[in-house]
Amino acid sequence: MKKALMKDLFREIYRSKSRFLAIMAIVAIGSGFFAGVKSSCPDMKMTAAAYYDEYNLADFHIMSNYGLDDADIKAIKNTVDVRGIKGGYSADVMVKNDDNNMELKAISYNVLNPDTEDNINRPMLVDGRLPEKSGECAVVESKLANGELAIGSKIQLYLEKGDISEELKVTEFEIVGTINTPNYVGFQYGNTTIGDGELDSYILIPEEDFAYDVYTDVYFTLSQTEGLDPFEQEYTDIIKENTTLLEENKELSYGRYNSIVAEAQEELDDAKQELADGEEEAAQKLEEGWQELEDARIQLEDAKTQIDDARKELDDGWSEYYSGVETLNNEIAKGRQQIADAKAKLSEAEKEYNEGLELYNQGLSEFQEKEAEALEEIAGYEAQLAELEPVVVLGREELESFKSLLNNYNSIIEKYAEISVTEEEIPAEEISVMEQIDAFISEMMPGVPISIKSFFISYATAQTTEEKQQYSAILGMVTSEGQKQIDEKEAQVIEGEEAVALLKAGIEEGYRQLDEGRQELENTKNMLDEAKRQIDEGYSEIYSNESLLNQKEAEGKAELQEALNKLYSGESEYESGVDEYESGLQEYQDGLEEYRQAEIDAEEELQEGRDKIADAEKELRELETPEWYIFDRNDNQGYSTYKEDAEKVDAIAAVFPFFFVLVAALVCSTTMARMVEEQRTQMGTLKALGYDNRSIVSKYLLYAIGASIVGSIIGLCIGFKLFPSVIINAYKIMYSMPDPMMPFRWDYAGWCTLVGILCTGLSAYFVCRRELKTVPAQLMRPKSPKQGKKIFLERIGFIWKKLSFSRKVTARNIFRYKSRTIMTTIGVAGCCALILTGFGLNYAITSIVDRQFEEIFVYDITIAVSEDSDIEQLQEYIDNDENIIESMALMSKTVDVKKPDGMISVSLVVPKDYSHIENFVTLRTMDKKTPLELSNDGAIINEKLSKVLGVKSGDTMTIQNSKGSSTEIKVSGVTENYAMNYIYMTPEYYGKLYNDNPEYNMFYANIPEGVKTEDLSRKLLDNEDILGVAYSSDIMGRFIDTIGSLKSIVLVLIVSAGLLAFIVMYNLMNINVNERKRELATIKVLGFYDREVSAYIYRENNVAVLLGIIAGLIGGIFLEKFVVTVAEVDVVMFISDMAWWCYVVSALITALFAVIVTIVVHFTLKKIDMVESLKAIE
Amino acid sequence: MSSFVELKNVYKRYKMGEVIITASNGVSFNIEKGEFAVVVGSSGAGKTTILNILGGMDSCDEGEVIVDGKDVAKLSPKELIEYRRYDIGFVFQFYNLVQNLTAKENIELATQITKDAYDPVEVLKEVGLEDRINNFPSQLSGGEQQRVSIARALAKKPKLLLCDEPTGALDYNTGKNILKLLHDTCRNNNMTVILITHNQAITPMADRIIKMKNSKVESITLNPNPMPVENIEW
DSSP: OOHHHHHHHHHHHHHTHHHHHHHHHHHHHHHHHHHHHHHHHHHHHHHHHHHHHHTTOOSEEEEEEEEEOHHHHHHHHHHSOEEEEEEEOEEEEEEEETTEEEEEEEEEEOTTOOSSTTOTTOOEEEEEOOOOSTTEEEEETTTTSSGGGSTTOEEEEEOSSSOGGGTBSOOEEEEEEEEEOTTOOBSOOOBOSSTTSBOOEEEEEEGGGBOOSSEEEEEEEESTTTTOOTTSHHHHHHHHHHHHHHHHOGGGGHHHHHHHHHHHHHHHHHHHHHHHHHHHHHHHHHHHHHHHHHHHHHHHHHHHHHHHHHHHHHHHHHHHHHHHHHHHHHHHHHHHHHHHHHHHHHHHHHHHHHHHHHHHHHHHHHHHHHHHHHHHHHHHHHHHHHHHHHHHHHHHHHHHHHHHHHHHHHHHHHHHTTOOOOTTTSOHHHHHHHHHHHHHHHHHSTTOOOOHHHHHHHHHHOOSHHHHHHHHHHHHHHHHHHHHHHHHHHHHHHHHHHHHHHHHHHHHHHHHHHHHHHHHHHHHHHHHHHHHHHHHHHHHHHHHHHHHHHHHHHHHHHHHHHHHHHHHHHHHHHHHHHHHHHHHHHHHHHHHHHHHHHHHHHHHHHHHHHHHHHHHHHHHHHOOOOOEEEEEGGGOHHHHHHHHHHHHHHHHHHHHHHHHHHHHHHHHHHHHHHHHHHTHHHHHHHHHHTOOHHHHHHHHHHHHHHHHHHHHHHHHHHHHHHHHHHHHHHHTTTBOOOSOOOOOOHHHHHHHHHHHHIIIIIHHHHHHHHHHHSOHHHHHSOOOOOOOOOOHHHHSHHHHHHSOHHHHHHHHHHHHTHHHHHHHHHHHHHHHHHHHHHHHHHHHHHHHHHIIIIIIBOOSEEEEEOTTSOHHHHHHHHHTSTTOOEEEEEEEEEEEEEETTEEEEEEEEEESSGGGGGGTBOOBOTTTOOBOOOBTTBEEEEHHHHHHHTOOTTOEEEEEOTTOOEEEEEEEEEEOOOBSOEEEOOHHHHHHHHSSOOOOOEEEEEOOTTOOHHHHHHHHHTSTTEEEEEEHHHHHHHHHHHHHHHHHHHHHHHHHHHHHHHHHHHHHHHHHHHHTHHHHHHHHHTTOOHHHHHHHHHHHHHHHHHHHHHHHHHHHHHHHHHHHHHHOOTTBOOOOSOOHHHHHHHHHHHHHHHHHHHHHHHHHHHHOOGGGGGSOOO | OOOSEEEEEEEEEEEETTEEEEEEEEEEEEEOTTOEEEEEOOTTSSHHHHHHHHTTSSOOSEEEEEETTEEGGGOOHHHHHHHHHHTEEEEOTTOOOOTTSOHHHHHHHHHTTOSSOOOHHHHHHHTTOTTOTTOOGGGSOHHHHHHHHHHHHHHTOOSEEEEESTTTTSOHHHHHHHHHHHHHHHHHHTOEEEEEESOGGGGGGOSEEEEEETTEEEEEEEOSSOOOGGGOOO
């Protein structure tokens, strides 16, 4: 090339540095991303391969049900071409780490083994040193070497069941170093039969500390695989070939078997002989013993007779004594009975008496009440009588005296009727009668001045009859009157006397009646007193009887006591005799027992011997067929998942970089084409000056290629380091690998650069060729501007007319610069789709955490328990804890499921009481969230497992337990689940499958919020059947860490996509501005404000960006679905639908890039010189 | 009373690396309102610099540029845009029509940003393009394109019409027609027109001839009897 052209080229580059840089940057990003992401997978594999190679990862790992020995190693060496071979030991043991029990695989390390090819699975020392002597161990770098289990600390290995000394001679180890081995690159260590069934880690301990006498494992590498990439087909083929060789050579595995059988037969024969000898010796010894015993027996029999006689005597005495006691007791009892009867009668009488007394007292009080009443009444009568009687008596007396007076009078009168006497002659008594009458009359008739005395004197003295008559008449009057008076009086007196008599009779009667009552009461009283007396008499009689009886009893008893004392002394005498006899008998019996025991023991011993022999014979007969388990690297979980993950990265790598390269190529070619067009005048001039086409083209080619190469180199240098390291570091969480190897890959570099060069160079070349076809003159004239054209929108009048002027201009421009619009749209769409994919992936990853640990796994903690504990008792123990709301026992164990390309580990969960399973685990369909129920004729598996295996409800699948036996199960439902794989079945179905009850080894439990987990753990772990407590929140955290590795890949995607979008948009805008500089200068001259000028350009760009965002969002949905499908691993199911904000944020971020570009371009626009408008069109 | 356009000692210097190029070296002249002025000079005489400064597209380092009483030299960038927007009409040598817009739309491009503008169709009629209203520039001849360009400048009702070699890219007759159009516009609308050309032959039609040489004004000639364009030959 001519010097001037060279100079021109450099000036051109300098002048258009933004364009040059843009091409460079796009090529750099495109190739860097492509090569970087593309080389991640090979880098990962390379790192692993180098690691495997350096640390001698075994090609084969052989185990046997008989163990392996040096003869086997020799046999292997004879069968295949071995490069290095090592026999080793391993044992599954447990260790306490904080509060949890961990299951470890203890692996032997030959401390004397030199650094040779035979040192298979060589540990890579991370820290400290390797174990050198017994009691030292090395632990895995990241797993155990934290907290308590740091270098320098000691660990105690143990087993829950079984005797660890069968496996290890030493159980306490000091940690001296941390290591990694190529055998376990992933953090999965496989299954075990101890603890929770899953190995948590492994430790390396000296070979000599194992108690085995045969190897448990043999590892070897093949000569053929030396230097081969283990991820290549060639390696796989060699392994397959050798596996066939090993498997076909059946007699290989019989080595140990044959030697065991021979050894056992010999031992058996020895045992039989020993048994025969033993039988004879035993018989003899027993005979001797029997004779001795017989002698003792005879002596004892004599003693027995004596004792029996004594016994009889004593027994008679006893019976006599007892009959005496009985008689006495009977008598006393009888007496007591009589007394009791008498007492009963008396008490009956007493009761009657008391009743009588009661009645009497009642009567008495009644009577006394009446007596008072009656006495009062009588007193009334007596008062009347007292009043009346004297009156009556007096009346009678008066009457009688008056009568006698009157009679005296009458008789006096009559006496004197015929005789007359002088006064003196009249007897004084007669005069006194008269006087009495007179007194009477005056009393009777006071005021009547009559003096009978005088009349009488006169009468008596009267001489004449006449006179006599006269006076007699008068005196007669007195008589009549007197008589009359007397009659009257008499009637009165009689009446009074009658009344008195009546009263008297009444009183009399009253008193009589009272007396009668009193008499009656008196009688009753007397009767009662009599009864009382009789009763008292009765009692006193009884008491005397009683005391008599007591006396009699005491006497009898004393007599009996005496007899008893005698008996006792006899008895004790007898007792001592018996004791003597019995001790003799005991001695004899002991001897007999001893003899019998000896007999039994001998028989037992002999039987044991016989049994052992029988067992041994049986065992020998039934000896398991020897079998070798041959594992290659594909059976190593770390190896195979690592390989899968690396290939997964490759799959993601395939989509994105392709897209990046596409966009980069499109943009570069547009840019170059534009550049060539811009410079057609110059090209014409050069051509006119006589330069040939090649020279002219070479400038542009060199420009393009230069930009591409520089861009490629920059991009590749960064890409080869950046992307693999980000991705590999992300995977470091899941794999322990040495630092990644990231070589500069010339093949990828070459391809990337070539694509870059081709894209830019070819477009430059073709455009140049097109331009150069025309004659120079034409070239030097400005290219006729693109014709303005009506666009179809204008034909739709009603829309077009409504558009503002500037909108019309925009619409026209969009169609005028179709290719650029399309390019921008594609660029933006791609950017937006990538960002959406990034967010979608991020959402897919993060949202499953919530769904898994909030919605699916409802339980808060899992409690691992010992398999042979009493599960009901434990359930009670757990439920009784105040911090446990409820719990569910279950069996959880790991089983293997065969999938089309290998095996996956699945947790088999058998809940004991699944009626409340929804409180712990949600079983529901993925799409409609219909709850699923466990049934007894099938298992529920999770969605991901169903997808991986390609089975659905109603199909069958095969699972393998840790011992390798296969079971076919029926799938009754498919449940929503995101992390890990699960098979749920009822205990009944499990029983049906295995003919065995599930061994429950775990509880799911719920705890209230805010419970102190440490305290709870400690409390639960107090129960020795509880082996560990794990919290969902912790598991969730670990899960987030694990899937976090994918997030950084996503971040790389988003950032790269954004960067690309920015550069694409910037570049296209630049082209746009450059191409239309004149137009822009013109509108500036016309007086457009800066923002109006910018708007003039942006409106077109905005439409393109908007279209791009829409296209990108739509495309992103598919892209995300695709990437999610590719990125998924076997144990995780992502959600492929996205939240609305993913779309919004993606669109906004894309728009943000557009805005940034706009701002940058705005300043470019400001710098456009209006003088441009005056220039001639170039 | 000062003139409508007045340049006083205008200096403009460009720095090209180490070298300072003086594009205007103390330029002073006046132009009255309604005049048809021609600035004439050979290539590199500083005409374009003067035009840029007058048109508000560039600033001067020293001196005053007074247009209708306003010192353009002292305007801020934003005021300069407004000055271009409302006060200046610009006719380019290469028409500078937006290829993507029809004749009418190209005029609308100018009128949409002006407060008081003529109707685009009316202006197009005035410049004799009533049949070409909806044609794209590529469908028009050079003269027609220049007419559209003039119409675009006039439609804004500018105070000052600046024309940069309007006939430079046109053939003789078409050029004459364009000059006549400009001259008529000047006379009919009392528009101040400043025409920049290297073509001395045009000068007789101008009211004022400003000759430039070596970045300076060589002479200013007033022509009391301008010749009609038709009579000018070159």
